Amino acid sequence: MKISIRIDSAAARAQLRRWGGEFREKVHKAVARAMASEAAEIKQEVRAHVAGKMAVAKKSFLKGFTAKVLAKDTKRLPALYVGSRIPWSGVHESGGQIGGRMLIPLHGRVGRKRFKAQVAELMRGGNAYFVKNAKGNVVLMAENIQEHDRPLAGFKRRYRKAEGVKRIKRGADVPIAVLVPRVVLKKRLDVTRLVAGRIPRLASAVQKQLERL
Template identity: 80%
Template sequence: MRIAIRIDSKAAQAQLRRWGGEYRDKVKKTVARAMTTQARELKDDVRAHVAGQVAVVKKSFLKGFTAKVLDKNPSRLPALYVGSRIPWAGMHERGGSIGARMLIPLHGRVGRKRFKAQIAELMRGGNAYFIKNKRGNIVLMAENLKEHDRPLSGFKRRYRKAEGIKKLKRGADIPIAVLVPRVVLKKRLNVERLVAGRIPRLAAAMEKSLSAL
């Protein structure tokens, strides 16, 4: 999302073209300072908004959302960037669907890399197989075998907790993940509206700083 503040007045634009040298540098630095102050507050507001709307497991997800001032190009005025370094974060802002088949862990969350490694280990050991349950869902299962205790430990713990089982018997079937044809994500964030609501405050802060020159 890009939000720009433009000067519509022809007189103001003409004055801007006349700016140069030391005065332009002062304007650039003043605008950057005003933006930086607002960026800190905006970053905190965005992260609080995300934390309130999404069940965050890893703090790195929240830290991915940031607001910062871009001011390295000497020929351009500063710009305020608000966004996330996580490429798929926008799916929570707009909603959408992922069409490829995916394995979704059951009974809790697992990190993507860890989940992939655990499934690969179970597959290599021949202790992973698919079944179709009564609802017609394709479920990945594994047996509670001693030689696979390490990759199964987390799955067993979460399964026992979800089903209220104190202890699993050796050889018992454990549902690990469900295979889905697509994943639909609902819109849960409204960062764009939050940022748009802060534009008047940002403009006022810039105007106040410039009036002091």
């Protein structure tokens, strides 16, 4: 997800070209300073917004959202970049649909790599099978047997918590995941609106810096 906020217009860029070299450099630095002074707060606001709208399991996801000034091209006024280093985070800004059959863990979160390894271990041991429940959903099940206590431990714990049971009998079926044809993701973030709301303040900061020249 990338959001670029540029407050310079065609007239402003033309004026920048007309200014002398030394003064133009000062203007460029002044605009960059103003944007940098606001970027830190915008970054924190964006991260707080994401944390408030989503159940974030890993701090690295929040830290992926950043705001920085792009000011290397001295022939153009600086720009403010707001976005995330995580490519797929943008789907939460617009909503979307992921096609293809997927296994979605039941009763809580499981890391992708860990979930894949656990399911693979159950499959290799012949203790993973699909059933269709009363609602017509295809569910991956596993039998509660001693040989697979380790890969089943997390699934059993989350299942007991969800169902409010203290103990699962040996030989009982434990639901692992549901097989879905697609996943529809609703719009959960509105980073664009948040950043747009900061433009007046950003413009004011730029103007104050220019008035000091």
